[in-house]
Amino acid sequence: MERFPFTPSWGAQLESQPRVRKAQFGDGYSQRSEDGARGLLQRWSLQFTARRKEEADAVDAFLRAHxxxxxxxxxxxxxxxxxTGQAFGIGDGARTQFLLQRPLAPDATVDELVPAVGWEAAPLVYRAGVLLAEGSDYSLAPSGLVTFSAAPPAGAQLTFTAAGAQVLRVVCERWTSTLKGFNAYDVSAEFQEEAG
Structure with a gap:
């Protein structure tokens, strides 16, 4: 699937849109449930401010093609x-499952960890500085849960190296382009996440 190659200006707006089924009963009660496995979709309002004509035309051409x-x-x-070298546990000789976690932001404290998901390539996992082989030494779930085939020995430092981002599958049904000055264009677009 093709990836949108342009970086929006600061000020992008995110609107979360829950997909909900609602059954209304005659006695005034209602029942709600998520509609499908992807019950919360994102809608992004993006601005591409003060772009040269070539870039504004390229954004427009990409969106027109889709x-x-x-x-x-x-x-x-x-x-x-x-x-790089992010610690995610210390072996105790018994435990076999550990969750890959990363700092919330580059300058976050040790207490501000979040699951390391959405990686571009499978993380590299190390035990006491030695690179392990996925499939034989451990298995890795999309949630970031690492299951070792044998419990890491007591005191063995567990680390990983990885990179990722939140990649959404979207469509763009509406965009506008505005000439702001000589060779300066603003493009606005709304990206709607797809459920599938």
């Missing part, structure tokens, strides 16, 4: 992350 029906990949703003 015509509001063909989905494409979009990297959510400010979602890219990368870690």
């Amino acid at each position: 015509r509001g029906v063909a989905a494409f990949e979009f990297v959510a703003p400010d979602s890219a992350w990368g870690v």
Whole structure:
């Protein structure tokens, strides 16, 4: 699937849109449930401010080629992350499962960890500085859960190296382009995440 190659200006707006089924009963009660496995979709309002004509035309050409029906990949703003030698546990000789976690932001404290998901390539996992082989030494779930085939020995430092971002499958049904001055264009677009 093709990826949207342009970076929006600061000020992108995110609107979350829950997909909900609602059954209304005669006694005034209602029942709600998520509609499908992807019950919360994102809608991004993006601005590409003061762009040269060539870039504004390229954004327009990309969106025209997809015509509001063909989905494409979009990297959510400010979602890219990368870690090198990130600690995620210490072996105790018994435990076999550990969760890959990364700092919330580059300058975050040790207490501000979030699951390391959305990686571009499978993380490299190390035990006491030695690179392990996925499939034989451990298995890795999309949630970031690492299951070792044998419990890491007591005191063995567990680390990983990886990079990723939140990549959404979106469509763009509406965009505008405005001439702001000599060779300065503003483009506005709305990207709607697809459920599938």
